[in-house]
Amino acid sequence: MLTSVPPLQVPEYQRLRIVITGGAGFIGSHLCDRLLADGHSVLCFDDLSTGRMDNLAACLPHPRFSFVRHDVAEEFDCEGPVAAVAHLACPASPQDYLHRPIETLRTGSLGTLNALSLAKRKGARLLYASTSESYGDPEIHPQPEGYWGHVNPVGPRAVYDESKRFGEAAAAAYRRKHGVSTGIVRIFNTYGPRMRAQDGRVVPAFITRALVDEALLLHGDGAQTRSFCHVDDLVEGLVSMLECDHAGPINLGNPEEVTMLELASLVQELTGSRAGMTRGPALEDDPSRRMPDITLAGTALAWRPTISLAEGLARTIAWFTNCQQLSGTAGRDPEVAAPGAH
Template sequence: MNIVITGGAGFIGTHLVEKFLEKSHNVIVVDNLLTGLKANLDNFTKSKNFSFIDLDVQNHIQIDGEVDYVLHLASAASPKAYTDNPINTLKAGSIGTINTLGLAKAKHAKYLLTSTSEVYGDPEISPQPESYWGRVNPNGVRSMYDEAKRFAEAAVSSYNRIYNIDSRIVRLFNTYGPKMKLNDGRVVTNFIVQALNGEDITIYGKGNQTRSFCYVSDTVAGIIKAMDSESNEVFNIGNPNEITILQLAETIVQLTESKSGVNYQELPDDDPTQRKPDISKAKNILDWKPDIGLEEGLNKTIGWVKANLN
C-alpha cells in the first residue's frame, strides 16, 4: 500500500512507520516537526519506500501518485505541547482534518483519525464506552485539544456520510513507551525521569485521579487492526487497567529503586478525575485487546529512558 501518515515523526507515528516499512508498504510522512523529531526518522531515510514532507497540515497537502491509506495523527498531544501551541492544535484538528479528508477523497483512499479519550472530558461514568458523549468544558484550558478532536470526529463522520469515505476513528487512551519525548510533560516520562534523577515526583492534586496506561505496542496493534477492519466505527483503544496517579508514582519509584519522595502541586483546571476505557467494542469487532501489563511496559520504558537520558 501507499500510506500517507501525518504526525509520523512523533511518538506513536514513528512506531507505526516502522511497522508499515517492515510490511514493505510505501510510507509518506507529513509532519511540521512541531513536537516530532527529525532524528526519529533517521532510521527510515535509508529505505527506498520512505519519504518525508516537512509541512504543516493546515496547508494544502499535495501528493503525486496513488494513495491507498491516509492516517491523520498530526496534533500537539501532551498538555504542555497544546498549551504552548493552542492555535496550531485547533488548526491541526480542524483545517488539518479537512485537508487530510480532502486528500483521501481525491485519492479514493481509506482514512483513519487518531482521536483521544479527552473527547470524554471529565466523565460522569466509568468505564467510558464509545456511546458516551462526554463532559467537556468548551472554553477551558484544555479546550483547544478536546474540542479540536471533537470537531475532527465530526468532520470524519460527515465525510463518511456525505462522500462515503471509508473511514474509522480510534480514541486513544494514555499511551506510553520508548520514543516518548522526555521533556514534554507527560506523566509517565516525567515520573521516570524524576525517579532516575532522585528528584521528588511532582503530583498535581492529591494523586487520587485515575488514568489507564496502554503500552505503545498494544496501541499500535489496535490502530492497525482498526485500519484493516471493514468497519467505519469509532473504537476505544486503551488498557482498562485503571490506577491512581499516586499508585503510578509509587510503582515507578519501586521499579527504578529510587529514593524519591512526592512533591504535591496545585491541580490544574479541568484535570479529569477518572479515565478507564470500555474496550468491549474493539474486542468484539477488531478482536483486539492489550497484552502488556503495566510493570512489564514500565520496565521496558525505564530501560529506554535510562539509555536516552543525557
C-alpha cells in the first residue's frame, strides 16, 4: 500500500516502485511528480505520440525516476519488483484520437492487456484510467457508476469510448480469472497546467484565444454541459485508488456542472478578454450533458475535489501565460475544439 508522506519520512524499505504508462502525458506527468514527492520510485513508459518530455522536466534528474520510450501496444516488461501499475496510456483528446483511430484502439486493447499481464506477473495492483466517455451521451444525469451508458459504437468517438469500455472489461476479467488487484476509475473532464494548446479540448482552446483577445469558438448553442476537475484534485483521487483495493469503477470528477457558454464567459472574465464569441456547427456525438455522481468516491476513497473552477482556471491561465507553448499557437483553432474527454 502506498504511503503519502514527505519523502524524508519514508524509510527505504517502505518505498514502492510504481510503473506508469503514459507518464509523459498531461495527467501521467502530474502523477509521476506526486509519487516521487511521496518518496516512491517511478518507471515511466511512453511512446511520446501525445506525451512530451517537457512534462517530465522535474522528474528526469530524479534518482528514483526512470523513463523508457515504448509503445505499450507492444509487449513490455521490467526487472525487479513492482508494487503497482498505473495504466494511463491512451490518446485522450479528440484531436488525438480522431487523427489516430487505429493507434487508439490498439492502445486501449493490446496496451491494456499488456499492462494487466505485467501486473499479474509482478503481483502488482493495476490502476486503470477509464473515462466518463464510457457513459456516452448519457440518458441519466448525473452519471452514477451503475449506469451502463449510451454509446454509439460506430461513430467517430467510438475508437476512444469503446476501447476504454474494453479496458474496463479486461480489468474486471483479470481480477476474476487471475486474482489481479485491479481498480477502475472513470475520469471526467480534467484540466490544468501541461495541457497542449491545440489538443482539441475546450479549456486550452478557450484560454489560448482569450489571451490574444480573439473570439472564443462555441460549437452548437453552447448549452452542452461539462464538469471540470483540476488535475491536482484528480491526482489525489488516483493516489487514493492506488492505496486501496477497491475494484471500481469509481467516478473521479468535479460535480460542478457548467455550460460551454458559462465556461467561455468565465475564461473571458479571468483573462480580461473583450473579443466576444463566435458560433460553429455542433460536433458529431457530442454529449449534451456530463456530470459525475461522486458519492462512491466520497465513501470508498474519502475523496472530493476542493479546487473551484475559477481558482483552477486562474492557475491554468497563469501557466499558459508563462509557458513557451503559447507562442505561435494561440488564435489557430484545431479541427476539433470540443469539451473533450479526460
